[in-house]
Amino acid sequence: MRYKRLLKDKLASKFMLILTILSSLIVFLIAFGLYQRSRSILATKSLTELLFSTSWHPLKGEFGFFPFIMGTIWVTGVAVVIAIPLCLLTAIYLSEYAHRRIREWTKPLIDLLAGIPSVVYGVWGVLVIVPMIKNHIAPFFGRISTGYSVLAGGVVLAIMIFPIIIHVSVEIFSSVPYEVREASLALGATKWQTVKHVVIRKALPGVIAAIVLGLSRAFGETMAVLMVAGNVAKVPSSVLDPAYPLPALIANNYGEMLSVPLYDSALLLASLVLLMVVLFFNIISRVVLTTVERRVQ
Amino acid sequence: MEFRTHISVQNLNVFYGNEQALKNITVDIPDKKITAIIGPSGCGKTTLLKSFNRLIDSIDGIKVSGKVLVDGENIFDPKVEVTRIRKKMGLLSQKPYPLPMSIYDNIAYGPRIHGIKDKKRLNEIVEHYLKESGLWYEVKDRLHSPASRLSVGQQQRLCLARGLAIEPEIILGDEPTSALDPKSSQRIEHRFLVLKKQYTVVIVTHILRQAKRLADYVIFLYLGELIEHGPAENVFNNPKEEMTKEYIKGIIS
Numbered sequence: 001m002r003y004k005r006l007l008k009d010k011l012a013s014k015f016m017l018i019l020t021i022l023s024s025l026i027v028f029l030i031a032f033g034l035y036q037r038s039r040s041i042l043a044t045k046s047l048t049e050l051l052f053s054t055s056w057h058p059l060k061g062e063f064g065f066f067p068f069i070m071g072t073i074w075v076t077g078v079a080v081v082i083a084i085p086l087c088l089l090t091a092i093y094l095s096e097y098a099h100r101r102i103r104e105w106t107k108p109l110i111d112l113l114a115g116i117p118s119v120v121y122g123v124w125g126v127l128v129i130v131p132m133i134k135n136h137i138a139p140f141f142g143r144i145s146t147g148y149s150v151l152a153g154g155v156v157l158a159i160m161i162f163p164i165i166i167h168v169s170v171e172i173f174s175s176v177p178y179e180v181r182e183a184s185l186a187l188g189a190t191k192w193q194t195v196k197h198v199v200i201r202k203a204l205p206g207v208i209a210a211i212v213l214g215l216s217r218a219f220g221e222t223m224a225v226l227m228v229a230g231n232v233a234k235v236p237s238s239v240l241d242p243a244y245p246l247p248a249l250i251a252n253n254y255g256e257m258l259s260v261p262l263y264d265s266a267l268l269l270a271s272l273v274l275l276m277v278v279l280f281f282n283i284i285s286r287v288v289l290t291t292v293e294r295r296v297q
Numbered sequence: 298m299e300f301r302t303h304i305s306v307q308n309l310n311v312f313y314g315n316e317q318a319l320k321n322i323t324v325d326i327p328d329k330k331i332t333a334i335i336g337p338s339g340c341g342k343t344t345l346l347k348s349f350n351r352l353i354d355s356i357d358g359i360k361v362s363g364k365v366l367v368d369g370e371n372i373f374d375p376k377v378e379v380t381r382i383r384k385k386m387g388l389l390s391q392k393p394y395p396l397p398m399s400i401y402d403n404i405a406y407g408p409r410i411h412g413i414k415d416k417k418r419l420n421e422i423v424e425h426y427l428k429e430s431g432l433w434y435e436v437k438d439r440l441h442s443p444a445s446r447l448s449v450g451q452q453q454r455l456c457l458a459r460g461l462a463i464e465p466e467i468i469l470g471d472e473p474t475s476a477l478d479p480k481s482s483q484r485i486e487h488r489f490l491v492l493k494k495q496y497t498v499v500i501v502t503h504i505l506r507q508a509k510r511l512a513d514y515v516i517f518l519y520l521g522e523l524i525e526h527g528p529a530e531n532v533f534n535n536p537k538e539e540m541t542k543e544y545i546k547g548i549i550s
Contacts, residue, residue, distance in 0.1 A: 163532070179390055180397070182388070183388070183396060185384055185460065186350055186386070186388035187353075187406060187407040187410065188381070189406075189410045190380055197398075197406070197410075201398065202397040
């Protein structure tokens with residue numbers, strides 16, 4: 001009887017251990033699988049050639065990823081440039097100025113943004129942002145644009161990463177001890193001076209981690225960007241040009257164009273590149289966060 | 298004891314939500330003396346101290362009635378500019394909280410926000426007040442290293458220098474030695490005795506012996522009420538109130 005109980009206990013803990021190992025192994029399994037499948041294209045061409053060639057003609061066997069990599073960077077870059085100042089000011093307001101009641105109401109609403117399906121953002125982009133760029137913004141700069149552009153992708157993406165950056169930044173700002181603010185206020189500093197010179201400075205590494213977290217989400221976001229970015233395989237030269245980010249390339253073509261030789265392998269290589277970039281950013285944000293925690297003590 | 302009043306508290310009531318932290322306090326704090334606010338924890342000592350520089354303003358749900366006159370001016374008057382009131386007072390908190398910057402910038406922070414930009418002038422200020430707080434010879438070779446690397450005792454003296462650098466008239470100490478080792482506490486206490494020649498010093502303390510060593514004037518609070526106040530020798534040797542007697546003997550704490 002006693003043994004049976006102990007045996008159950010052991011079995012349960014072993015079983016849970018195996019589940020934990022399995023789920024953490026998945027990342028490696030995916031990376032390994034992608035690598036296996038992309039070996040056939042890596043055998044015919046060098047990685048640098050694939051990454052930096054601008055010529056994308058699958059039917060002729062030319063697979064240059066450069067336009068897509070640049071498309072990803074442009075769209076993400078625009079999103080970050082829009083998101084950072086807006087998110088930081090919102091986070092500062094919520095943590096430093098807002099009355100408790102305002103904070104209790106707005107924080108859940110902002111967090112809710114994260115739960116909206118990305119296709120909804122895409123539709124909103126197509127119906128609102130794209131026409132606005134076509135009819136107002138492009139003509140204002142004397143340009144003609146269909147509206148499907150880097151800018152449209154960037155705006156939609158910026159709004160999608162708002163909740164992450166705001167949420168994490170508010171947490172970081174609130175982790176700054178109240179007494180440090182008091183020390184600055186007691187010297188006769190205004191609230192804004194205190195925020196600018198003390199709170200932001202103390203929170204800076206954490207805020208950078210929040211931005212990197214938003215960035216890595218932005219890199220991989222597919223659906224909404226695919227719907228508004230235009231998807232033309234050319235390196236964009238301005239924010240009003242269309243772009244074709246990597247995730248959109250993979251989602252649009254995988255499963256349809258697989259009769260073309262090496263196409264399948266090329267797309268999986270693109271997935272691998274994307275995975276590596278996101279992983280890289282995640283690791284950076286982790287490292288920065290742990291150093292912050294050490295410093296804030 | 299004859300004295301000139303520096304801070305005059307008149308019918309001060311402070312509420313946190315529905316809870317009354319200070320009940321109708323009226324007391325005068327003497328100029329260029331050390332005043333100790335004593336009493337058991339949670340009796341409103343810190344609230345009283347922080348109402349002097351209006352740091353209690355930013356607490357959610359706070360209500361204040363009554364007056365606090367500093368140099369004859371009611372600091373709770375809505376027309377008063379709070380930063381100017383705070384500039385008159387340097388604050389030492391229970392634990393030192395250096396600002397997240399270098400030793401030099403910690404001292405220069407106050408003067409800079411009040412408009413001093415001249416490099417040479419700032420250098421002089423930093424040196425002068427680090428000497429005044431007895432820290433200069435320990436840090437003069439590493440002024441530009443982060444203040445967080447100093448020991449806790451050094452940090453507390455840095456905070457003192459930082460407070461003095463805005464040229465206040467009053468020094469407020471909220472149990473300023475409670476996080477320090479005996480040696481560092483002694484240094485801070487010694488500083489207070491020197492500083493009272495030029496400044497009005499008000500400290501909150503729960504250490505009776507510290508109050509006896511330092512105070513010229515004593516305010517005894519119990520559960521938000523002012524029980525007794527007066528020159529230190531009277532309160533300690535000849536308390537009028539039964540409760541004060543018991544507290545000093547250690548019966549209530």
